[in-house]
Amino acid sequence: MSVTELFNKAAPKRVDSITIRRPDDFHVHLRDGAMLTAVLPFTSAQFARGIIMPNLVPPVTSVAAAKAYRERILAARAATSDFQPLMTCYLTDATSADEIERGFRDHVWVAAKLYPAGATTNAHHGVTSIPALAPVLERMEKIGMPVLIHGEATDPAVDIFDREAVFMEQSLLPMRKRHEGLKVVIEHVTTAETVDIVRAHRSNTAGTITPHHLVINRTSLFQGGLRPHLYCLPVAKREHHRLALRKAVTSGDACFFIGTDTAPHRRTAKEAECCSAGVFGGATALQTYVQVFDEEGALDRFESFASVDGAKFYGLELNSGAITLERRESPVMAAVAVEDTEVVVFQGGQTLPWSVGEVRP
Ligand SMILES: NC(=O)N[C@@H](CC(=O)O)C(=O)O
Numbered sequence: 001m002s003v004t005e006l007f008n009k010a011a012p013k014r015v016d017s018i019t020i021r022r023p024d025d026f027h028v029h030l031r032d033g034a035m036l037t038a039v040l041p042f043t044s045a046q047f048a049r050g051i052i053m054p055n056l057v058p059p060v061t062s063v064a065a066a067k068a069y070r071e072r073i074l075a076a077r078a079a080t081s082d083f084q085p086l087m088t089c090y091l092t093d094a095t096s097a098d099e100i101e102r103g104f105r106d107h108v109w110v111a112a113k114l115y116p117a118g119a120t121t122n123a124h125h126g127v128t129s130i131p132a133l134a135p136v137l138e139r140m141e142k143i144g145m146p147v148l149i150h151g152e153a154t155d156p157a158v159d160i161f162d163r164e165a166v167f168m169e170q171s172l173l174p175m176r177k178r179h180e181g182l183k184v185v186i187e188h189v190t191t192a193e194t195v196d197i198v199r200a201h202r203s204n205t206a207g208t209i210t211p212h213h214l215v216i217n218r219t220s221l222f223q224g225g226l227r228p229h230l231y232c233l234p235v236a237k238r239e240h241h242r243l244a245l246r247k248a249v250t251s252g253d254a255c256f257f258i259g260t261d262t263a264p265h266r267r268t269a270k271e272a273e274c275c276s277a278g279v280f281g282g283a284t285a286l287q288t289y290v291q292v293f294d295e296e297g298a299l300d301r302f303e304s305f306a307s308v309d310g311a312k313f314y315g316l317e318l319n320s321g322a323i324t325l326e327r328r329e330s331p332v333m334a335a336v337a338v339e340d341t342e343v344v345v346f347q348g349g350q351t352l353p354w355s356v357g358e359v360r361p
């Protein structure tokens with residue numbers, strides 16, 4: 001074998017573009033009104049469907065409210081867009097099992113969202129006792145409706161960096177035991193321990209992982225000063241957790257799939273005395289994910305993470321059509337205008353190595 005042959009054998013082939021089945025975003029905040037109009041084009045340019053978070057003010061707690069919100073999203077789409085919003089119901093202490101079942105059977109919503117009361121943005125109407133929610137969770141288990149969980153403890157005495165781990169031990173695992181057949185998605189996983197918990201219960205438990213938690217750690221929040229636009233909940237953790245998340249998404253394990261948690265807030269709400277939690281990752285989501293898969297040498301696993309595993313977990317048909325991602329540097333817009341202010345884009349103003357190419361419906 002010549003030296004050139006040897007070299008060709010050893011050098012991994014550089015992939016300059018990848019075409020995958022159209023992906024879905026299993027965790028999106030589209031908000032409402034002017035914000036909805038401003039941010040929807042970014043999500044619909046990348047994703048065929050989105051699981052729409054219900055933490056509006058007031059929250060989406062009824063079949064009627066979810067139907068109306070869905071109509072507002074459809075009306076906000078560009079004429080050429082085929083984006084499909086998949087709605088969710090916001091669980092409260094007053095949620096009725098019958099209403100949950102009605103919305104599911106009538107195909108108004110596909111899942112219900114469990115926010116521990118006060119855990120995150122617009123979670124103050126959330127659930128104060130998960131054990132007391134048993135009748136609702138039992139019904140969901142019976143009808144095969146997934147519960148989507150913001151997994152953080154709400155006791156203010158718990159250190160903010162430990163809130164996910166404490167929730168998993170004190171609330172998630174006991175709930176997992178009480179409702180063994182319930183389909184559970186642990187949203188925006190941020191710790192190595194949660195990755196292990198998802199894997200250990202993978203027959204009916206999944207985890208979404210955001211683009212930002214794959215590229216920032218808690219030190220990034222303080223890089224050169226306080227970075228409000230990187231503040232979200234659960235807050236980014238130590239570096240070893242970020243590395244565990246990167247291993248999880250690129251592992252090929254079907255229990256991890258896309259959920260960007262794109263959560264736009266006005267610049268005025270972020271650059272404030274008390275900064276709102278949420279990162280607007282919708283405009284750079286696929287570019288960031290594909291970069292991570294590329295860096296981890298796992299581009300061959302990107303399609304299942306982006307376009308297959310989540311749909312299968314939810315029992316949805318796979319999308320038709322395709323999207324191409326190209327290794328082509330492109331500058332990212334810094335911010336998106338909303339009324340008299342703007343929303344700062346995650347990684348905005350930077351040049352990213354990957355770009356979104358052609359989308360075929
Ligand atoms: N992730 C966030 O920091 N914020 C989300 C709520 C959530 O997903 O927890 C929001 O609605 O702004």
Ligand SMILES: [Zn+2]
Pocket residue numbers: 120150187188233234
């Ligand atoms: Zn959340």
Ligand SMILES: [Zn+2]
Pocket residue numbers: 027029053261262263
């Ligand atoms: Zn969210």
